[in-house]
Amino acid sequence: NKKMLTSDHGQLWRNVGRQIGAVDTERTKAVYGFIGKGGAAASTQKRRPVFIDLDGMRVDSRTDFGVVALSSLTDAPIEESDNMLLSAIGRARNSGGQFDGDKMLDVGHPPIMAEVIEAEVQIRTKLGAELKVWGVNAEGFYCGKLATTYEDGYLCFHIGDENTACYYLIVKE
Numbered sequence: 001n002k003k004m005l006t007s008d009h010g011q012l013w014r015n016v017g018r019q020i021g022a023v024d025t026e027r028t029k030a031v032y033g034f035i036g037k038g039g040a041a042a043s044t045q046k047r048r049p050v051f052i053d054l055d056g057m058r059v060d061s062r063t064d065f066g067v068v069a070l071s072s073l074t075d076a077p078i079e080e081s082d083n084m085l086l087s088a089i090g091r092a093r094n095s096g097g098q099f100d101g102d103k104m105l106d107v108g109h110p111p112i113m114a115e116v117i118e119a120e121v122q123i124r125t126k127l128g129a130e131l132k133v134w135g136v137n138a139e140g141f142y143c144g145k146l147a148t149t150y151e152d153g154y155l156c157f158h159i160g161d162e163n164t165a166c167y168y169l170i171v172k173e
Contacts, residue, residue, distance in 0.1 A: 090115030
């Protein structure tokens with residue numbers, strides 16, 4: 001299939017036709033590109049989930065474009081880790097940046113304005129409901145605990161709707 005590119009070891013892939021790609025290792029999982037089906041309006045409409053399924057992480061994004069990346073912050077693989085970071089960021093631009101179509105006229109200035117990803121995330125874990133998910137702000141402080149469920153070996157939670165962080169710390173408590 002010419003639209004699907006896969007690394008020799010299978011840990012990296014890119015679907016050129018769907019304009020998405022992934023990193024799929026024991027300690028890091030990421031999806032990027034046009035990861036959503038239905039865009040922002042989907043949060044107010046009934047829709048069937050469309051999961052991108054990696055080995056141990058599933059993402060159903062309501063935001064059409066962005067990256068959702070999960071990494072173990074320990075030497076343990078994600079399935080056994082008690083400390084992980086989830087980063088979820090959509091389109092980002094400097095404040096005051098100016099464009100004429102695709103041509104940048106002015107680079108702009110800080111702060112960078114980043115689109116929050118709205119998605120359901122499911123992570124396979126042996127730690128179950130012992131894991132808690134905290135939104136983390138740009139300064140690194142907790143900014144709210146997310147509701148979670150543990151179903152069929154997966155920790156499940158929603159990001160971007162009530163807690164509008166770009167970073168989430170997943171820790172054993």
